[in-house]
Amino acid sequence: MRAAVANGADAVYFGLSKFNARHRATNFTLDELHKVMDYLHGHNVRGYVTFDTLVFSDELPEALRFVRAVAGAGADAVIVQDLGIARLIGRMCPNRHVHGSTQMTLTEPLGIEFVKTLGVKRVILARELSLAEIRWITAQTDVPVEVFVHGALCVAYSGQCLTSESLGQRSANRGQCAQACRLPYEHMNWWSMVKLATWATRPTCSARRTWPRTTWRANLPTLAFAASRSRGD
Numbered sequence: 001m002r003a004a005v006a007n008g009a010d011a012v013y014f015g016l017s018k019f020n021a022r023h024r025a026t027n028f029t030l031d032e033l034h035k036v037m038d039y040l041h042g043h044n045v046r047g048y049v050t051f052d053t054l055v056f057s058d059e060l061p062e063a064l065r066f067v068r069a070v071a072g073a074g075a076d077a078v079i080v081q082d083l084g085i086a087r088l089i090g091r092m093c094p095n096r097h098v099h100g101s102t103q104m105t106l107t108e109p110l111g112i113e114f115v116k117t118l119g120v121k122r123v124i125l126a127r128e129l130s131l132a133e134i135r136w137i138t139a140q141t142d143v144p145v146e147v148f149v150h151g152a153l154c155v156a157y158s159g160q161c162l163t164s165e166s167l168g169q170r171s172a173n174r175g176q177c178a179q180a181c182r183l184p185y186e187h188m189n190w191w192s193m194v195k196l197a198t199w200a201t202r203p204t205c206s207a208r209r210t211w212p213r214t215t216w217r218a219n220l221p222t223l224a225f226a227a228s229r230s231r232g233d
Helices: 002-006 030-042 057-072 083-092 109-116 131-140 163-168 190-197 214-218
Strands: 011-015 046-051 077-080 097-100 120-124 145-150 227-230
Touching: 030 046, 030 057, 046 057, 057 083, 077 083, 077 120, 083 097, 109 120, 109 131, 131 145
Parallel strands: 011 046, 046 077, 077 097, 097 120, 120 145, 145 227
Antiparallel strands: none
């Protein structure tokens, strides 16, 4: 976080110990939240808290406790995936901005208009969209949009990957992604597996470990978006 501030970021997004898509990372605790927000605001930087996982009914009391803590610490916005949590934050903290996470798989204007009715003030578009698609979306909605300019690109659409859940019973939509798409694989022919296994030894990656898209970024000034984000993978 200090590195992001020192290098000119005007906003930083981060997760807490629960309810964020990077649950296995070393996240900030509720006890640290006030200090984090004081540091960011002291450097004229906004702080966005990620609450970007699906929440089960029996977790609602704990989710409410986190929402109250986030609002009390003065977070500038909460980034959410769960539609129910978006509405809940709007009712509990009407002055707190809610941003729609890329995990919402927002890829067209109708979806954006729907989450707008839930109180979402900004949407983070799915990372898989092309320049033309982003340009089309921004022309069809008045909701501010945010786009990724760097970070890992999942093998499936944002928020829709079930690979980790299927292979290891660890849901990516619960912050437990095993990143199975980043492991080395071999292309095999089912009918002659033994034969192909003798030469299909070069590992291949299903997902991009980095996503610089230098040429893509050069065209960003032509798009009407509110913010760009760079993910620290």
